[in-house]
Amino acid sequence: MNQPAVKLEHVTKQIGRKTIIKDLTFDIYSGEVFGFLGPNGAGKTTTIRMIVGLMKISQGNIFIHGKSIKTEFKQAIKHIGAIVENPEMYKYLSGYNNLVHYARMINGVSKERIDEVVKLVGLSDRIHDKVKRYSLGMRQRLGLAQALLHSPDVLILDEPTNGLDPAGIREMRQHIRKLAQEEGIAVIVSSHLLSEMELMCDRIGIIQKGKLIGVQTVNEFIHSDTNQQVQFYVDKPKKSSQVIIDSLSLSNVIQGDTYIELSIIKEQIPLVCEALIKADIKLYNIKTLEKTLEEKFLEVTGGVSVG
Amino acid sequence: MANFFNLIQNENMKIYRKSATKIMFIILFALILTAGLIIKFGTHEKAISDNWKQELIAQNKQDQKVMAKMSGNAKNYYQERIAKNDYRIEHDLKPTTGKNIWNFTDDATNNLMTVIILFTIIVVSTSISSEFSWGTIKLLLIRPVSRTSVLLSKYISALIYAVVMILFMFVVSWLIGGILFGFGGLSAANLQYVDGHVFETNWVVYELKQYGLLSITLVMMVTLAAMIASIFRNSALAIGISIFLTMGGSIIVEILSRFDWVKYILFVNMDLHQYINGTPFQKGMTMGFSLSVLAVYFIIFVILGWLFFTKRDVAA
Numbered sequence: 001m002n003q004p005a006v007k008l009e010h011v012t013k014q015i016g017r018k019t020i021i022k023d024l025t026f027d028i029y030s031g032e033v034f035g036f037l038g039p040n041g042a043g044k045t046t047t048i049r050m051i052v053g054l055m056k057i058s059q060g061n062i063f064i065h066g067k068s069i070k071t072e073f074k075q076a077i078k079h080i081g082a083i084v085e086n087p088e089m090y091k092y093l094s095g096y097n098n099l100v101h102y103a104r105m106i107n108g109v110s111k112e113r114i115d116e117v118v119k120l121v122g123l124s125d126r127i128h129d130k131v132k133r134y135s136l137g138m139r140q141r142l143g144l145a146q147a148l149l150h151s152p153d154v155l156i157l158d159e160p161t162n163g164l165d166p167a168g169i170r171e172m173r174q175h176i177r178k179l180a181q182e183e184g185i186a187v188i189v190s191s192h193l194l195s196e197m198e199l200m201c202d203r204i205g206i207i208q209k210g211k212l213i214g215v216q217t218v219n220e221f222i223h224s225d226t227n228q229q230v231q232f233y234v235d236k237p238k239k240s241s242q243v244i245i246d247s248l249s250l251s252n253v254i255q256g257d258t259y260i261e262l263s264i265i266k267e268q269i270p271l272v273c274e275a276l277i278k279a280d281i282k283l284y285n286i287k288t289l290e291k292t293l294e295e296k297f298l299e300v301t302g303g304v305s306v307g
Numbered sequence: 308m309a310n311f312f313n314l315i316q317n318e319n320m321k322i323y324r325k326s327a328t329k330i331m332f333i334i335l336f337a338l339i340l341t342a343g344l345i346i347k348f349g350t351h352e353k354a355i356s357d358n359w360k361q362e363l364i365a366q367n368k369q370d371q372k373v374m375a376k377m378s379g380n381a382k383n384y385y386q387e388r389i390a391k392n393d394y395r396i397e398h399d400l401k402p403t404t405g406k407n408i409w410n411f412t413d414d415a416t417n418n419l420m421t422v423i424i425l426f427t428i429i430v431v432s433t434s435i436s437s438e439f440s441w442g443t444i445k446l447l448l449i450r451p452v453s454r455t456s457v458l459l460s461k462y463i464s465a466l467i468y469a470v471v472m473i474l475f476m477f478v479v480s481w482l483i484g485g486i487l488f489g490f491g492g493l494s495a496a497n498l499q500y501v502d503g504h505v506f507e508t509n510w511v512v513y514e515l516k517q518y519g520l521l522s523i524t525l526v527m528m529v530t531l532a533a534m535i536a537s538i539f540r541n542s543a544l545a546i547g548i549s550i551f552l553t554m555g556g557s558i559i560v561e562i563l564s565r566f567d568w569v570k571y572i573l574f575v576n577m578d579l580h581q582y583i584n585g586t587p588f589q590k591g592m593t594m595g596f597s598l599s600v601l602a603v604y605f606i607i608f609v610i611l612g613w614l615f616f617t618k619r620d621v622a623a
């Protein structure tokens with residue numbers, strides 16, 4: 001029952017003499033949104049191409065609900081709905097005919113199902129227009145519709161918010177969360193933008209230069225820090241910082257108008273309080289500053305910009 | 308999983324809904340109409356007089372004289388004409404001119420087969436490579452359908468397109484021929500000369516046989532184009548090379564004709580007329596030889612095209 005929906009085992013991709021993907025191993029489970037995060041050129045699209053069988057896997061294997069995409073392609077791929085990079089459609093056909101086209105390629109997609117999916121992505125009004133007259137946002141929705149046609153168990157979206165306006169991004173996020181929570185679909189979303197991942201993912205895997213740097217839950221990701229920024233609101237900030245420097249031999253004390261800010265581990269918080277109270281300083285409030293994913297990400301990747 | 312018929316339906320939808328395809332039908336129609344109008348109004352063929360039997364007898368006499376001075380294959384043409392004239396006189400079959408519905412259909416369609424071959428090359432090349440240039444291949448190949456089936460459906464739907472075009476060409480030529488030259492000409496006899504004998508044959512069956520022979524060239528060139536398209540994934544290149552070879556094949560053959568091995572070149576073997584009512588390109592070439600050579604080329608094209616389409620990474 002607890003078989004992963006998608007399982008990557010030591011996946012490596014070489015093109016020519018270049019190793020683009022190095023030994024990726026991770027599992028994705030039904031009902032979760034897995035964020036695949038990394039700067040441009042990190043290898044997200046290449047990994048996705050291997051998961052859906054567009055590119056051969058040089059070493060290792062990928063299983064979809066236990067079926068190898070290498071050796072049981074049809075059995076594995078029927079579970080997957082995907083958009084790889086931009087959702088390119090036949091521009092001279094209507095959105096509807098594009099969906100009919102993909103519906104014909106898999107058993108059991110009825111006309112009612114097509115209408116249902118069109119409604120779900122909110123394209124009912126324009127579905128009979130030619131795709132060349134669609135905006136980028138509408139194309140993304142049509143892309144989502146074709147991916148959902150056959151009610152897949154695994155949904156893979158490569159940078160799905162590319163080119164969407166803020167409202168479109170919010171809507172896409174809601175779709176994704178709903179699909180995972182209500183329909184138990186395993187969703188893989190790639191992005192180079194952290195701010196998005198934080199809001200829609202359960203777990204995040206960070207990839208850089210073809211290597212997986214780490215997989216963590218979004219919560220862990222933000223909290224796992226050994227050192228946290230903690231602000232202590234006190235009546236005498238100047239005296240406080242002196243006390244702390246003397247008694248706890250901490251450097252890097254930031255002194256504000258009404259507070260001091262320290263970079264410490266959780267266990268040091270009571271020690272700081274004790275020292276302040278002993279020195280007869282009034283302590284009003286303690287505030288832990290949570291790092292954003294962005295800051296955390298910069299730390300993990302060694303300060304490489306993520307665009 | 309999904310049945311093959313569905314894939315053909317998809318490819319047909321993509322072919323016939325494209326405006327380029329519609330334009331191809333219009334061009335073919337326009338070419339036939341133009342040819343008809345030129346023959347109707349631009350040519351002055353002497354009408355067949357009531358005295359045609361005397362004229363044929365006179366022509367036969369003339370031909371006999373010319374033929375006496377000739378030897379070998381050159382005689383064939385005159386022998387055939389004399390035999391056909393005799394047959395007409397004997398069976399009271401008045402000759403026809405080019406301004407006859409059947410003669411027009413025959414001329415127009417045989418000449419326009421090249422156009423259909425070119426159009427089909429374009430259709431099969433774009434059908435394969437535009438999926439790559441537009442990026443739609445990424446959504447096409449992530450379905451529970453083998454790449455082999457996808458490629459085969461494209462190939463077969465292109466051949467279906469060729470058949471549709473041929474039927475369209477035949478019907479339009481026949482209608483335009485009838486409208487311009489009168490449906491009265493339908494009774495014209497189709498005389499064929501084989502092994503010294505003249506016999507009458509049904510026009511429709513005859514035309515279908517003609518198209519059948521020309522279709523060997525069509526199938527070979529379309530298969531070649533499909534192979535090039537799946538190797539290079541680039542329609543301009545596939546169309547360019549295939550059209551160049553279709554048009555320039557005979558020139559290449561001409562240049563190389565002094566070599567013995569020229570008989571193994573594709574273009575020398577595609578025209579099977581040479582064994583039916585012509586002379587083989589080189590001594591010793593037979594229908595069986597050409598069919599074998601064609602089969603070898605065909606198998607090579609299919610295997611290469613298939614390998615490149617099914618085994619290579621999709622990085623588009």
Ligand SMILES: Nc1ncnc2c1ncn2[C@@H]1O[C@H](COP(=O)(O)OP(=O)(O)O)[C@@H](O)[C@H]1O
Nearest residue numbers: 015020038039040041042043044045046047622
């Ligand atoms: N077909 C290819 N041949 C050679 N290198 C490639 C090919 N496709 C991608 N790459 C390289 O692989 C790396 C990863 O690319 P990609 O997977 O597209 O990254 P991402 O989707 O994370 O932006 C890049 O450095 C890119 O240049």
Ligand SMILES: [Mg+2]
Nearest residue numbers: 044045085158
């Ligand atoms: Mg990418």
